[in-house]
Structures are given as C-alpha cells and as structure tokens.
Amino acid sequence: MTNPQSPLRAAELIIVGSANVDLVVQVERHPRQGETVLGGDTSVFPGGKGANTAVAGAKLGTRTSLLGAVGADAHGELLLTTLADAGVDTTLVSRVDAPSGAAYITVSENGENSIVVSPGANFRVGVADIDRAREAIAAARVLFAVLEVPLPTVREAAACAARAGVRVVLNASPVAPLDDETLAVLDPLIVNQHEARVLLDKADGEADGEADGEVLARGLLALGPRSVVVTLGAAGAVVADAAGAVTLPAPEVDVVDTTGAGDSFAGSLAARLAAGWSLADAARDAVSIAADAVTRRGAQG
Ligand code: RIB
Numbered sequence: 001m002t003n004p005q006s007p008l009r010a011a012e013l014i015i016v017g018s019a020n021v022d023l024v025v026q027v028e029r030h031p032r033q034g035e036t037v038l039g040g041d042t043s044v045f046p047g048g049k050g051a052n053t054a055v056a057g058a059k060l061g062t063r064t065s066l067l068g069a070v071g072a073d074a075h076g077e078l079l080l081t082t083l084a085d086a087g088v089d090t091t092l093v094s095r096v097d098a099p100s101g102a103a104y105i106t107v108s109e110n111g112e113n114s115i116v117v118s119p120g121a122n123f124r125v126g127v128a129d130i131d132r133a134r135e136a137i138a139a140a141r142v143l144f145a146v147l148e149v150p151l152p153t154v155r156e157a158a159a160c161a162a163r164a165g166v167r168v169v170l171n172a173s174p175v176a177p178l179d180d181e182t183l184a185v186l187d188p189l190i191v192n193q194h195e196a197r198v199l200l201d202k203a204d205g206e207a208d209g210e211a212d213g214e215v216l217a218r219g220l221l222a223l224g225p226r227s228v229v230v231t232l233g234a235a236g237a238v239v240a241d242a243a244g245a246v247t248l249p250a251p252e253v254d255v256v257d258t259t260g261a262g263d264s265f266a267g268s269l270a271a272r273l274a275a276g277w278s279l280a281d282a283a284r285d286a287v288s289i290a291a292d293a294v295t296r297r298g299a300q301g
Helices: 049-059 074-085 120-124 127-132 134-139 151-163 180-185 193-199 210-221 261-274 279-293
Strands: 013-016 020-026 042-047 064-071 093-096 101-107 113-118 142-146 167-171 186-192 227-231 237-241 244-248
Touching: 013 049, 013 151, 013 261, 020 074, 042 049, 042 074, 049 064, 049 074, 049 142, 049 261, 064 074, 064 120, 064 127, 074 093, 093 120, 101 120, 127 134, 127 151, 134 151, 142 151, 142 261, 151 167, 151 180, 167 261, 180 186, 186 193, 186 261, 193 210, 193 227, 210 227, 210 237, 210 244, 227 261, 227 279, 237 279, 244 279, 261 279
Parallel strands: 013 064, 013 142, 020 101, 064 093, 142 167, 167 186, 186 227
Antiparallel strands: 020 042, 101 113, 227 237, 237 244
16 A cells, blocks of 8 residues: 655655664663663654655755655554655555564663664565656656665665666665675665675774775775765765775764764765765765764654
C-alpha cells in the first residue's frame, strides 16, 4: 500500500533508505558484554539513516523524496508525519505488513552512541519498488542510498540511476561488501573511518592511524568509485577523486549527541550536489552542518 500524500514536483534528490523510530536512553557509559547499567528515561525520536538524510536534504530547500517502507502501525504514522512536516515527499514510502523499523540507542555522557537496529519494514523495500520508481529516479539529479535496506535493492537503484545519467551517492552504512558494478557508479562513496577499514580489509586501529584519512580515501578510490568521502568525526572529512585528496577540518563544538551526525553530513552533501555544487564545496559545507548537528539531541534535530 503506498501512502496518500500527493507528490511534490519531481524530486531533485531521491533517497533509497530506512526510516526507524529511535528509542534513546542516556547512560553514564555503555554496558560491557553481560553487564546491566541503569540509564535515564526513554526518549522517542524519528530516525533511520534514510529518513535522517532526507530530512537534512529537505531542510536545505532541496526537493527530496524518500523511497522506503514503514509498518501499518503507530510508529509508521509518526515517521510519515515527521517526514512530511520536514518537507520530505513520502509518496514512494510504502506501508507494509511488518513492524516499522526501530533503533535501540544508548548515548553516553560524552555524546557517543551505540545502536542496534531492528530493520522490520525497511527490509521489505525491494527491487520491485525501484522498478515502480524508475521515472522519478530518472527525473532526479541525485540518487542517494544507505544500506539499512536490502543490498539487491540498493544495487538496482544505483544501476537504474546510472543508466539514466543520474549522479549516484552511497553512504555505505551499515557497512557491507559492494560489487564492482555498484562501486563503479558511485560519486561519491561515503564511509566513516571504521567502515573504510572494513571495506579495505584492515583491522580497526591498524597501522595508518587517525591522521591517515587520506590514505584510507585513496585506498577506497582504488576499489573503483568515481570519488570517495571518508568522515573523520571531530576531525572533519577527507574528499578524494582522480585529482587528489583533501582534508576538510571540522569546527570545534560542544558535543551533546553524535546520533545522526553522519546522516546530516550525507544529506547536506547530497543536497548541495543536487544544487550543482562541486564535491569539495559540498563536503566543506556538510562538515559544518554535521558539527552543528552534534550539539543537539536526536538524529533529525
Ligand atoms: O545514523 C543514525 C541512525 O542510525 C539512527 O537514527 C538509527 O535509526 C539508525 O538507523
């Protein structure tokens, strides 16, 4: 069942990705394996990497559409309402017979989070949904995907967009192996340092260390994408393409909650690319928007 919101004019930015309800608990520190810790009250926020990215894009004034799925439950209603309120077109969000996606999040005193996602409806987003959205995808400027929906769906979306000459951006989070055909159309592939190490088969913390985002970015570029962005948390981001790699430092801020910072970054970057900005300029702007996002609670705030 598709939802009844009337379509916006053709979307400039189409996000293929997840919508989750985030159940967030503040803790002094994250529990160790087998340990129980007491936390604060539970807060409920709209989230999901796809929805967060879409909201960031729409907030910058880009006509943004989310292609995804929510359950026919109260959480699904909340997610659709908050997306629509933020100006995101939800006509490509199906309501399916599965619980809406949920994320169980603990946030420690230094603002660092740890997240378990129960994908629910998000894993019902299939290749057939991409087929149905073919015309909308071809009319967009940027197709953006995250990996909280099934990989075959993301592959199909990337191929469909690339065939139509639409720029493809992938935030490979949560990280998963990518085939050569998909890698070849990404412009850029976005990952954080941990995800970069997984794609490069390096152990976390191995040799090149914190300062070497540029080494990671160049390594990823050799896997085949047209360009790469590696986010470095408080240290900013690295952008790399055939012309070289550049590090973009982040401003210093008081961190309250890092949840969704990567999505704010990715959504702003995608929106700026859809508006015709260069990758370096788009990433520079996205670094400062993400730095601002970590000063507030919740993934979409
Ligand atoms: O990136 C943050 C997001 O990851 C949260 O909103 C949560 O829903 C998970 O998808």
